Structures are given as C-alpha cells and as structure tokens.
Amino acid sequence: MRRKITVFLIIVVCFLLQTTLFQTLSFASIAPNLLIVVVSSFGFMRGRKEGMWIGLFSGLLVDVFFGSVIGFYALIYMYIGYMNGFFRKIFFPEDIKLPLILISASDLGYNLLVYFFLFFLRGKFQFGYYILHIMIPELVYTIVITIALYFVILKINQKLEAIEKRSASKFV
Amino acid sequence: MRRRSKHSFPTRYMLLILSGLCVLIMFVSFTLNLSGGPLNTVAGYVFTPMQKGINSVGNWFVSRADELKSLKNVTKENEELQAQVDELTTELNTVKLEQYELDSLRELFQLDQKYPSYKKVAARIIGSDSSNWFNTFVIDKGTKDGIEKDMNVIAGSGLVGIVIDVGPNYAKVRSIIDDANNVSGMTLSTTDRCNVNGNLESMNENQVIEFSNLKCDENVIGPGEQLVTSNISDKYLEGILIGYISSIKRDSNNLTYSGTVTPAVDFKHLQEVLVILDKKQSAK
Numbered sequence: 001m002r003r004k005i006t007v008f009l010i011i012v013v014c015f016l017l018q019t020t021l022f023q024t025l026s027f028a029s030i031a032p033n034l035l036i037v038v039v040s041s042f043g044f045m046r047g048r049k050e051g052m053w054i055g056l057f058s059g060l061l062v063d064v065f066f067g068s069v070i071g072f073y074a075l076i077y078m079y080i081g082y083m084n085g086f087f088r089k090i091f092f093p094e095d096i097k098l099p100l101i102l103i104s105a106s107d108l109g110y111n112l113l114v115y116f117f118l119f120f121l122r123g124k125f126q127f128g129y130y131i132l133h134i135m136i137p138e139l140v141y142t143i144v145i146t147i148a149l150y151f152v153i154l155k156i157n158q159k160l161e162a163i164e165k166r167s168a169s170k171f172v
Numbered sequence: 173m174r175r176r177s178k179h180s181f182p183t184r185y186m187l188l189i190l191s192g193l194c195v196l197i198m199f200v201s202f203t204l205n206l207s208g209g210p211l212n213t214v215a216g217y218v219f220t221p222m223q224k225g226i227n228s229v230g231n232w233f234v235s236r237a238d239e240l241k242s243l244k245n246v247t248k249e250n251e252e253l254q255a256q257v258d259e260l261t262t263e264l265n266t267v268k269l270e271q272y273e274l275d276s277l278r279e280l281f282q283l284d285q286k287y288p289s290y291k292k293v294a295a296r297i298i299g300s301d302s303s304n305w306f307n308t309f310v311i312d313k314g315t316k317d318g319i320e321k322d323m324n325v326i327a328g329s330g331l332v333g334i335v336i337d338v339g340p341n342y343a344k345v346r347s348i349i350d351d352a353n354n355v356s357g358m359t360l361s362t363t364d365r366c367n368v369n370g371n372l373e374s375m376n377e378n379q380v381i382e383f384s385n386l387k388c389d390e391n392v393i394g395p396g397e398q399l400v401t402s403n404i405s406d407k408y409l410e411g412i413l414i415g416y417i418s419s420i421k422r423d424s425n426n427l428t429y430s431g432t433v434t435p436a437v438d439f440k441h442l443q444e445v446l447v448i449l450d451k452k453q454s455a456k
Contacts, residue, residue: 016222019299019310021230029376029440030304049183056190064215065344066301066308068336068352071197078194082187114305119351119372129373134304 003160007042007050010153011058014038019065030134032141033107034149035062039077040106041099041153043084044091055081076113080106093158099150100143107142111135216314216339223298224312231443290409292326292446293317298342305372307350311445314341322407324448330436331355331401331412332445343447348414349375349439357383357414357433358402364388365402368414368433380418380432387428393420399433409452 014034022031035058043051059074067073084102091098115130124130295311313319315338325332325345333347346353351372358365366386374380383399397417401408413436420431 012219012222015302016219016226016299018302020223020227021233023300024227024230024234031302033302035302049186052183052187052190056194060211061215061219062302064211065219065299065310066303066306069198070201070211071194075191075194075198078187078190082183085183111305114303118305122352124351124373126373133376134372138304 002163006156006160007054008057010038010156011035011054011061014149015058015061027141028137030137030141032145033110033138034142034145035077036080036107036110036142037103037146037149038153039081040084040103041150042157043081044087044099044102045154045157046085047088048082048085051081051083051085052078053081055079072117076110080110093154096147096150100146103146103150104139104143107139108135111138212337212339216341220298220310220312220339220342223310224296227298291449293319293449294444294446295319295343296444297442306352307347307370307372307375307439308336309345309347311343311345311447312341313447314339314343316340318449319343319447320451323451324407324409324412325445326412326448327437327442327445329413331408331414332437332439332442334407335447345445347439349381349435355408355414356402356405357399359386359388359393359417360398360400362388362392363403364393365404366399366429368399374432378418378432380434381415382430383417383433384423384430385428386420386430393417393429395419405452407452409448409450 014037018031018034022034025031039051039055039058042054055077056074059072059077060070062073062077063070084106087098087102111134115127115135119130120127293313295313295317297309298312300309301307311325319335319338321335321338323335325335331348333345333350333353335343336346337344347370348355348368349370351370353370355368356365357368364386366383368381368383371382374382386393395417399414399417401410401412401414403410415433415435415437418432418434420429422428423430
C-alpha cells in the first residue's frame with residue numbers, strides 16, 4: 001500500500017511538472033518527457049508487472065487530459081513499461097549506462113509510435129523533419145533530465161524496498 | 173495481496189487483457205465520441221487545482237527570466253515607444269473620427285445584429301500537452317462556468333481554438349496551430365473562402381500555419397490580407413480574426429491558391445483566453 005501511494009505520488013508530480021513547469025521552460029518549444037522516465041525506470045527496476053500497471057496509469061492520465069481518444073497513450077505507455085520489465089535481470093543500481101540506454105530507447109520508441117499513428121497515417125511523410133526537430137531534441141532533453149530524475153526514483157525505490165524487507169522479516 | 177499468495181496470475185495474460193481493454197475503449201470513445209465521463213470528473217477535481225498551483229510557479233520563473241532579459245532593452249525600447257506613442261495618438265484621432273462615422277452608419281443600416289457582442293468568460297491556461305506533437309491545452313473553467321464542447325476560444329481579438337472536451341472545472345482546448353486542426357476561413361476584403369490548417373512543421377520553423385483551396389481572382393489577395401472565420405463553418409462563429417496571410421502562391425492546378433498565415437495570437441506567451449459562450453447554431 002505504501003508503495004502504491006508513493007508511486008502514485010511520483011507519477012502525479014511528474015505529470016504536473018511536465019504539463020506545467022517544463023512546458024513554460026521548454027527550449028525551442030520542446031519539453032522533456034518525464035513520464036517516460038518514470039514508467040521506464042520502474043519497469044526495469046521492478047519488473048514487467050509493475051511496469052505495465054504504472055505505464056497504464058500514466059498513459060490514462062495523459063489520455064484524459066490531452067488525448068483525442070481514451071486508451072491510445074495508455075496502450076503505448078503500458079507496452080513501454082512491460083518491455084522495460086524484461087531488462088530487470090541485467091539491471092544493477094550502480095550502473096547508469098543501462099538506464100540511460102533503456103530510457104532513451106523508450107522515448108524514441110514512444111515518439112516513433114506517436115509519429116506513425118497520429119502523423120504518418122494522416123499523410124505527413126516528412127519523417128526526416130520530425131525526427132530532427134521533434135524526436136532528437138526531446139530525446140536529448142529527456143536524457144539530461146533523466147540523469148537527475150533517475151537517481152531520485154532509484155533512491156525512493158531503494159528506500160521502499162528496505163522498508164518492505166524490514167516489515168517482511170518482522171512477520172517471519 | 174491475498175491473491176498473490178495463492179498463485180499469481182501470469183503477467184503476459186494480464187497484458188493481453190489490458191491491451192484488449194485499451195483497444196476496446198479507444199473504439200468506443202472514437203465511435204461514440206465519448207470522452208472520459210467519470211474519469212473526467214475525477215481528474216478534474218484531483219489534478220486541476222494542482223496544475224493551477226504549479227503553473228503559477230512556472231510562470232513566476234519565466235517572468236523573472238524575462239525581466240532580466242528585458243532590462244537591457246527597456247531603455248532603448250522606451251525611446252522607440254515614445255516616438256510610437258506620438259505617432260499613434262494622431263492615428264487614433266483619425267480612427268476615432270472614422271469610428272463615429274461607422275457607428276452612425278451602422279445605426280442607419282441596422283447592421284448591429286451582424287456583429288453581436290458575444291458573451292464571454294475569461295479563463296486561465298493551466299497545462300499544455302505533455303507531448304511535443306500537438307498543441308492542446310487545459311483551461312481552468314468547465315461546465316460549472318457554462319462552458320460546453322465546440323465553443324470558440326479567443327484571446328485579444330484573434331482566434332485561439334475550440335473547446336473539444338469539458339470536465340466540471342476544466343476544459344480541453346485545441347488551438348488552431350495544432351497539427352490536426354482545420355478551420356474554414358475567408359479573406360476579409362473579398363470573402364473568398366479557404367481552409368486553414370495547423371501545421372507543426374511550419375509553426376516550429378516560421379511561426380506560421382497553412383491555408384489551402386483559396387479560390388480568388390488573380391492578384392487580388394496578397395500578403396497582409398486578413399483571414400477571418402468563414403460564414404459556412406459549422407463550429408466557428410463568423411468573422412473572428414485568424415491571422416494575416418504571410419505568403420501566397422498559385423497551386424499547380426492554376427485554379428486555387430495556397431500559402432501561409434501568421435496567426436493573430438501569440439501562442440508562445442498565451443496565458444489567459446476568453447471563451448465565447450455563444451455557440452454557432454448549426455443545422456442538424
């Protein structure tokens with residue numbers, strides 16, 4: 001329960017920051033994608049199941065406020081969380097290379113999906129433009145934010161795991 | 173927790189079920205044009221107040237940064253503006269005279285009802301699209317303040333967009349520069365109709381959006397011409413300023429023209445908007 005509330009709070013804070021503060025602080029009208037960082041990092045830190053649920057919830061949040069149909073972003077975020085869960089086995093907290101690679105891949109994958117479904121299918125074929133002016137800048141900005149945000153999430157997760165371990169050993 | 177202790181449900185089946193559910197919801201909300209429903213209400217009460225708060229913090233940061241930036245230019249600008257004030261005062265006087273004349277003429281011709289003063293409500297923008305692909309935003313007024321779907325949103329004198337979804341205390345607005353948005357427009361001087369569509373690429377590059385399918389006589393319309401919403405649009409009220417034509421070229425079919433429009437509204441620094449509470453009466 002403690003974990004659920006904490007994760008919920010993290011998602012809410014990131015969503016709010018992303019839609020308000022970072023939109024006003026955007027460079028060249030590009031803002032970072034904090035929710036991808038949250039979904040992705042919980043995916044590889046906690047496994048497929050949690051990644052999936054956290055992704056679903058974050059996506060729904062985006063859908064309700066900014067989606068044209070409910071469920072589209074939820075689906076994308078859910079799969080991103082799930083996919084990242086596969087990498088739990090090779091994840092070590094001290095190593096920042098894997099998180100950086102996974103988060104950037106997730107962000108790129110997310111943008112490619114959005115481009116394909118919401119732009120390509122409407123006949124906007126200038127892929128080169130979109131990748132250079134939307135996807136890559138967002139990727140760079142997100143990576144910069146990741147370096148700070150990832151450690152916050154990691155610390156919170158380690159705290160939670162320590163508390164869970166303690167209360168579990170109490171029962172035994 | 174209890175269920176997990178017995179035997180846990182395989183995650184991949186759960187993923188399949190949830191995917192199916194998402195696709196189902198997508199179809200339902202797309203075909204029936206539903207949106208959120210109870211989700212909207214919950215989201216409105218939980219997130220809207222928080223967005224309001226954080227957004228004011230964000231605005232504070234930006235205004236501090238702007239202050240530092242502008243301090244240098246202020247003195248120079250002041251001189252320029254002073255000159256401009258003198259110039260504009262004289263201009264204003266002539267305009268006033270013309271206005272009186274116009275008013276009396278309108279009274280004569282009883283044209284008042286053509287441009288009624290709409291009832292409006294002011295709202296503050298409290299959040300913008302989380303992705304970099306679209307240009308929708310959330311305002312802090314909803315059904316409680318009388319806002320409904322398809323109401324027009326303006327700022328200053330220019331068109332901002334249209335309400336596409338409402339919750340109890342917030343509303344989603346899609347701006348005219350959004351890549352998926354289309355407005356039926358017309359030129360002010362010749363009332364030739366055209367289609368104005370938002371474009372992410374041209375908006376990012378040159379701060380302009382596109383128009384197409386303008387049927388007009390040769391060399392009548394040039395850059396600087398005002399584009400307003402047309403009389404045949406079924407959602408936008410007639411005669412709201414969209415922007416000014418910045419470039420125009422003849423299409424390859426030699427019949428129609430297309431080009432770019434500079435929006436009348438500064439979307440970069442938009443903070444407050446007005447929602448027009450009158451909706452266009454469309455034949456249904």
